[in-house]
Amino acid sequence: MSSGPPGGATSWPKLLAALAFPIFMALAMPAAYLAAFHEPEPTNMVVQIVGTGDRAQKLATGVGVSTEGRFDAAVVADTETAKRALADLDSRAAYDPETGDLFIASAGGAAAAQAVTAVFTEVAGQSGQTLSVTDVAPLPEQDRVGVSFLFIGLAAILAGFTTATMLGMVLPGLGLGRHLAILGGMSVITAVIGTWIAYGVYGALSTNLLAVGAMLTVLSAVTGLIHLGGLRLIGSEMTVVSVILFIILGIPASGAGVPADMVPGFFGSLQHFLTTSSGLDALRRIIYFDGAGIAADLTTLAIWTVAAIGMFTLATLKRPGKGGEEVLPIAVPTEPAERRLFTRRLTAGVMTLPLLFAIVMPLVFVGLFHSPAPRSMPIAVIGSGAPVTETVAGLEAAAGDALDVVVVPDAGVARQQLEDLELRGAVDPMRGDVYVASAAGMQAAAAVESLLTGVVESGGHTATITDVAPLPAEDSVGASSLYLGIGAAVGGFLAAVIVGVFGGGLRTRVQALVVVAVAVISAAIQVLWGWTVFDIFDGSALSAFGMLTALGITIGLITLAGFKLIGPAQLLITLFVFIIPGVAASGIAVQLDLAPSFYGVLHAILPTAQGLGAIRDVIYFDGAGVGSSLAVMGAWAAAAVVCLVWASRRAGKADRSGEETADDQAVETDEGQVLVGAVDAP
Template sequence: MSATTRDEPEPTEDVGTAAAGEKTGVDAAAAAAKRAKSEKIGRYVAMFVMPLLMVGMMVWGYMGALHSPTPHHMPVTVTTQSTSQQAQATAEALSQGLSDVGDEAFSVKTVPGADEARQQVIDRDASGAVVVGDNGVTLYTASGAGAQQASTVQQMVGAVAAAGHIQLDNEDLVPLPGSDPAGLGAMFMTTALLMAGFLPLTITLTNSPQLLLLKRRAIPIITGWSALIAVIVWFIAGPCLHVVDSSDAWQVLGIAWLGVFSVGCVQMFLTRILGPMSVLAGMFLLMVLGIPASNVSIPIWSAPGFHHFLHQFLPAPAIGESLRSVLYFDGAGAWHYLRVLIIGAAVGILLTTLIDLSKQRKGTRPETMVINMPSLHGGKRPKSRFWQYASLAFFPLAMVLMMVVGMLGAMHNPAPRDMPIAVAGATTEQAQQTADGLTEAMPGSFKFTVADSPDQARDQVRDRDVAGAFILPSQDNPAATVVTNQAAGMSTAQTVDRAFTQVAQAQHMQVNDDDMSPLPDRDSMGTVSLYIAIGWMMSGFMIILVGSNAQPESRPLRRLIPIVAGYAVFMSFIVWLIASPIVGGVGPGHFWQMWGTGIVAIFCVAMFAAVLERLFGLLGVIPIVGTIMFLGIPASGGAISIYMEPALFVHLHQVLPMAASVESARSILYFDSDIVGQCLLTFLAWGVVSLILVMVIDRFKPLRTHIPHHVERIYDNPLEQAAEHTDGAEDAEGAEDTSDAADAAEAEPAKG
């Protein structure tokens, strides 16, 4: 019997299912690889874009507003105390002369009496008052309203009076105290309070969002933080530096607390809508726009017109003007600015509440967040909440302390200290005798050397070997001559000119001025070199600080060096682009020198930053910024002469990269690049030593190339979650059931 065989049916369904599963797996792997590649590219892009935006904003904002301050519609009153025709004619001539100055530099008003004119100056409604009487003409100003404003008014009104052969006397109605002769106390305190308001919230969002995303926690924390900062700023500015008088302690404490609290509440709202990018918004509104519009850095009448509008509502003007009111005007006029801070705090809390309520209704409030910056010190995330929060508070606290101690401590009382001056006369014996007499009359203020001839004295001033020169009268030149060098430093030139003009006038000498390198109108304050240097320095350390967190895969030296080199080429060009074509602070003909020097400066500072970032993680920003900025700016001579600060900064001027940056930029712009080679050696010393240290550190310390995935719960327990979600909704619809509120809060984890 034969057997019949049949083919078994093929398992087509199982094979198809397996094939589909395999295809799905391949597709999923491909999609995951594509996402990983996109994320990697995005992180590298962020590594470049974030520093570009931050540096670009700072250089453009500060240089654009401050490089050539020019008075516009500065209010000045003119009145007469006499009914004589001569007094009336003099008043009319001065009014017309002031109205014709520049491009509407003054807004001239006539008031009926001298008392009213003086009161307008005291009330800061007028920047100056000209009072014509039978016994002469007096210009009243208030340096408490701004030393630069008073100086500008005195200089420009004095020029108009001199052109009309009118003798002008000056009287300061509200002089600055001896402990704060430049009126910089309000400016540096304002800057520190602004930093304390916005900086901690952005760091908190990326490290400990559970503290910020719950108003029940955030508002008490901001309240306590504001009180701590107020006490610290007052203690340093008051008992330590004596900028704040003891009688003003409570008022200053209150303004400081309210300022930090108001900024913190507004920044809390910005973190809700912008996330970590709120740091850019905070910098832009508070620092880039706020400081130039504050009236405590330059007179608001000398700032671009748009800043007059910003002055009315930004927190920087509100804090600065209220501090100035208390420090110099017995509190008069403070309430107007305090109102701005109170309204700002209320609006910040209200908008935050509305955002939270909207997310609650939509069910989009997250229960957890992925932490972008789990550790601030570069190691593992602390297991203890105490150490986690302690490191979180230490970072902004140290930044505020460095700002107040470093900047305010160095520059709050600028006065000449051993400023080098050359003395020349018809004979060296005459010059030596004069130098000895001046040394005895001005001990500690100036350090006099005798030049062999007036020409040698001029050469020493031109070469920046001395700060200025005093040339005695001779048969060939019967007038004394004060020789200065504006391009080497405006504050130095002004100090030398003022001091030795007074010396000559006290001896009844005719005196002439001789400026060896006058500044152009596009850089009338001589600060363009400082802003260029700040752009280079910030570019250098920002690429390291941002890159180590945005793209830690860039940290190995074999990747970091080419990245930083390319970035230095790019950012040096950007700084030049802002300074020259965009802002107009740099004239034509300096591109190649400026670009090349900037590349070297940026790269070498980046290597220095890499050393401290490898040792301390993000907390390395404290010694980085402390060295480069808070010590570097006072030591650079870009803002105030190094001979008008503590002697430490004269020595730091020789070694710090910020000083080398300012001097190299000055040398390129005004002195035919004469000392650029020396400055490049300073950069290279920092860069080479730092690179060697990085190599040593990498040999002994494991290099982190990824950020550990860490998810943080926003709510510690369901009851807290329910309470937070119910809060705010009660105002709109009444209290909701706890379970309903808890359900409404469920959402996908969100990235911080």
């Protein structure tokens, strides 16, 4: 898959074939993540019943039958044995029917802990007991969501992948020894960076630092070895294979975001087969469970390492004495000293991309997820009079700057403001009614519900919860819009990159139209299967199509314009300024009033953040507030168009100047030939 020089003749068949990749990425990643995450529920989740008699056995059987196989209950003799199973992640919960005690390990997966707690709360209630929950492996205060390991692990994986990509495609002539040395060195460096950010910058993690650093090194190195071996064996087609294995399948199978026993069986079965899932599982076990049960993960990584060595061997047999093929040809100086300097500079440049992944991803995402807390969260108190005044004063005194408390006259106004995304929650202290909108963010809704329920109960009432914008069963996590939007943004980005590389001979107008076409096609297919397969659009398919298209076009045009103005450096800007920070600042994964204020600033200015939020708003809130999002995306798209027009005119002037110079030289040559002929004439 080599490219011609920019400005040369464009091969349309080659360009169209290459454009299949951004369309594939725009569709495959959201499809896999939606299939895995859009409706998580326990699947044969292992729980234990403490006891030795018939009662324990009957209860275990009853739990399995009543939950229709969602839980696989077994009997264990005593609580100590049950706790050891929890510590080894062999079980999700242990319930003692004699005492009403439930033992969980939330560090093994917060969603799983919530699921088992809900089930055994009902079981205890049926026997007249009050459930007493003991968390034997709680999440630390500075990593309350429990996903910091996911982002330092993912950064290591991407660093290994991009290091191998750059070595195989940009520096294939260095030889295997140097490739392995650079890959090993980069694995260590990126692991140190990720560890330092998680432990030193944010304090999200605090235990087993050296083991975590070693695991990150291994994970990055194994990822790089597999990809580099594949590049040498089958060429650039290995990129698609690696993306599928490492990202599209590896992350859903890891259990890092959603526990592996809460995703469809296909993904759960891959957990101890793929390197990404095994490596991330190993990180969780090292950080929270002192490495218990890590042997299976290490075995998987060792097997894949052997497979990588096999690919290197086969590649050598296939092309004796040669390294990988040069995929991105670059003019190399012929003079030895200049060649050595060029190689050193190119090697340093190759390290830039993986280093940026190692730095930016943990900084942005660990900073977002490690300790979400309310910050000026808008809450309304319904009614008037002394009780309302007292409630407002109590909330402000207890929460301080965490809440922004206002008074509204009635429940109708509160509901409307919740639907317009102006409030996070509302409470009527006289009636005991609590209103939330979970579609605007599950974390914020849960925090508000807990807080306002306490307010109601302190006044002697029983809280009645009303969700004015509930999430549908088909999207119970509320992240479908995020996956779709990421696909649209990545598709637009990759389309612009490919057009810039393979379509150098096309006019700027045609290049832009190709980017627009890819965005439209990708969005149309996304909406089609999102509607027909996952049923996530309820009367909003057309609006969602428009927003997905707008986001893909905006990111694509920005990338194409930057490519024209500053060259390949724009690729780094799009990735590490627009896409990664934009996803974090979208307010979907973590709501903005639970995140540091920095993310709110990013949300206001980045088109990716605005576009992702707008996709959610058109799906669940009838487009409330999307005007500002469209304005931001429109401004960025317009600026990109202006830059493209300017770059096109500049290139046109340069071409005309070159033609005039060539014509002048031709005239001078002709005149010289005439003069020479005149002199030589007899």
